[in-house]
Amino acid sequence: MRLTVLGSGASYPGAGHACAGHVVEHDGAAILLDCGNGVLANLAKLMDPTRLAAVFVTHAHIDHFADVYALQAALRWAPEGPCPPLDIHLPPGLFERLGAMLTARGTVELAEAFRPHDIVAGRQVSVGPFAIVAAEVDHLSPTFALRVSVGQSVLVYTSDTAAGPAVTAAVRGADVIIADATLPPGYEGRAPHLSPALSATLAEEAGAHTLVLSHLWPTVDREAAAREAGERFAGRVIVADELDTIDIDS
Ligand SMILES: [Zn+2]
Numbered sequence: 685m686r687l688t689v690l691g692s693g694a695s696y697p698g699a700g701h702a703c704a705g706h707v708v709e710h711d712g713a714a715i716l717l718d719c720g721n722g723v724l725a726n727l728a729k730l731m732d733p734t735r736l737a738a739v740f741v742t743h744a745h746i747d748h749f750a751d752v753y754a755l756q757a758a759l760r761w762a763p764e765g766p767c768p769p770l771d772i773h774l775p776p777g778l779f780e781r782l783g784a785m786l787t788a789r790g791t792v793e794l795a796e797a798f799r800p801h802d803i804v805a806g807r808q809v810s811v812g813p814f815a816i817v818a819a820e821v822d823h824l825s826p827t828f829a830l831r832v833s834v835g836q837s838v839l840v841y842t843s844d845t846a847a848g849p850a851v852t853a854a855v856r857g858a859d860v861i862i863a864d865a866t867l868p869p870g871y872e873g874r875a876p877h878l879s880p881a882l883s884a885t886l887a888e889e890a891g892a893h894t895l896v897l898s899h900l901w902p903t904v905d906r907e908a909a910a911r912e913a914g915e916r917f918a919g920r921v922i923v924a925d926e927l928d929t930i931d932i933d934s
């Protein structure tokens with residue numbers, strides 16, 4: 685299983701960055717975890733976006749779904765298109781709210797591009813070689829962390845979340861964790877997010893071998909984030925950057 689970071693930014697993208705998005709590939713299959721602003725342009729550097737097998741949107745914050753509209757256009761206007769509907773998994777009600785932004789015609793086109801599925805915590809979804817299980821975490825209600833497994837290899841994407849028992853349970857046993865690392869020093873507790881230090885504690889307790897710090901504000905000092913995490917986590921720390929690839933083995 686190979687992870688590629690498409691967007692490491694939080695809330696709004698800094699120069700050359702994009703908001704939340706990660707593609708996971710194995711055996712020729714690819715799934716997209718979040719589709720924030722700027723993600724589609726980076727996905728196109730890696731692969732034909734119409735090759736995706738499924739998309740997961742973890743919650744209804746714009747930095748996690750803005751490029752669903754761009755993906756819809758890529759599916760519709762592909763050279764051999766329109767493509768068959770692409771499976772999109774998202775919190776209940778969000779697909780209808782995405783359509784409500786559009787004209788009547790745009791709503792129809794969105795519905796033609798995607799086959800929506802409600803994310804249900806604890807229910808396994810199989811997509812090609814991937815088994816995906818969502819767990820609700822502590823952020824905008826609802827927000828889902830995603831556990832992606834191929835054989836014994838496990839990747840957990842925390843999405844956005846405060847520290848606490850929900851995300852601690854969600855990451856247990858992960859080999860690689862993509863963690864919300866939004867909060868700079870001094871901000872802990874002021875917003876429902878993790879900091880690099882909190883992410884590192886989580887990864888240490890989970891027994892992961894690699895921690896990918898992601899969802900970073902453009903103003904964050906990335907070297908300091910790596911240092912803070914390294915003081916609390918004995919494994920490998922990676923500060924996510926666009927198009928970084930990480931191979932995931934158990
Ligand atoms: Zn976010």
Ligand SMILES: [Zn+2]
Pocket residue numbers: 743745823824844
């Ligand atoms: Zn959020």
